[in-house]
Amino acid sequence: MNYTLNQLQIFLKITETSSITLAAEALFLTQPAVSIQLKNFQQQFELPLTELIGRRIFITDFGKEIAESAARIIEQVYEINYKSAAHKGEITGKLKISIVSTGKYVMPYFLSKFIRSNPGVELVMDVTNKERVIQSLEKNEVDFSLVSVLPESLNIEKLDLLENELYLIGNSEKKHKKRLKFEELFLDLPLIFREKGSGTRQTMEKFLKSHKLSVLKKMELTSNEAVKQAVLAGLGYSIMPLIGVQRELDSGEMQIVPVKGLPIKTMWSLIWLKGKKHSSVAKAFLKYLEKEKENIVKEMF
Structure with a gap:
């Protein structure tokens, strides 16, 4: 087999979106380029990875197993890159944040300078409604959540950012x-x-x-x-x-x-589960906000 990391990433995105078009948009590629890479990737397996019914693409059971392996491989590649950067003294890793939909007018301004100053940080931000934001926090799927109404059902810590x-x-x-x-x-x-x-x-x-x-x-x-x-x-x-x-x-x-x-x-507040053990990236971001939030509010709001 001679598949590439690029093919693994493309196939994984297709399984996530169930669409070649949406996968192409998410990866900033053309639809023909994604289709060609999918075809080249599938040719390396005796069993089909996908099934086309009408205009819809479905992932076979075998394809789902390959996607799970692809996700682990990509995660390991990221881990290698993070460790390499960390040895050079850089802040590296994933920063996962879920925010309520109106938070999209707020959170980017508190992230911008931190992300630009730390190119080894990969931001994963989910913009959704409050109910799903709290679910992601409760399941410990994210480092932080941004809300304007504090959840009553969770034991949390918080950092107030901006009056709403x-x-x-x-x-x-x-x-x-x-x-x-x-x-x-x-x-x-x-x-x-x-x-x-x-x-x-x-x-x-x-x-x-x-x-x-x-x-x-x-x-x-x-x-x-x-x-x-x-x-x-x-x-x-x-x-x-x-x-x-x-x-x-x-x-x-x-x-x-x-x-x-x-x-x-x-109040717009960044919240996290009480007692959560933050990653090095999350710790660095929290430290950055504690130092810079007042300046950000003055400059941007």
Whole structure:
């Protein structure tokens, strides 16, 4: 057999995505290049690794076994590279972070300089909803998680990074200059919620309950970007983190609707399981944040 590391990486990505197109996008390769490498890789085995049904590609049982071996080989190659760099005094290894979807407006700024200064660090960042973020932390699949609502069910430690402010946001069609009663806004248009499990939704529901507010018309969408586009299109209002709509507010496409009790203030916090034994990379990142977070907030926010 004469397979290459590149072929192993391509096949592993195909098994993860169940798609040659998606694998090509993830690896920044053309679709024909991925198809050719897959064909060359498959030719080295007597049993088929994949099965094409219609336009869908399926991984055979044998292919899944090969993918597991490929993952171990690639991990060992990374380990060799990490050890080589570590002997030269460089910070190396994987840094795994899960963040809630609105955290994508926050976390990159706290990572940028650290990653640029340490090329031996491989970042793996999962952007998802709060429920899945907490699951990944609970299963010890990540080093850190970024949340704006702390989990009550886990014993954690935390590092506060940035204050999070949430306002009622609408598009710019109808100007709202004076403070309004909350219920008056939702006689015609709905209040747009994120899906269950979202930290933003939990914050919204807590606000409504604490102020004894009821909303007759509601809409539920499954991402912060979908909520933003719905608000821009005039489908309703939503309580949103300021940091996620700052550009639209500056351009005049959106406006803050003045309502009693808002903004809601929470805190963006990096959290980890209490007593977790951090890797050298995770320790270095935590030390970096403790030293630089105030400067990052001043410069970037």
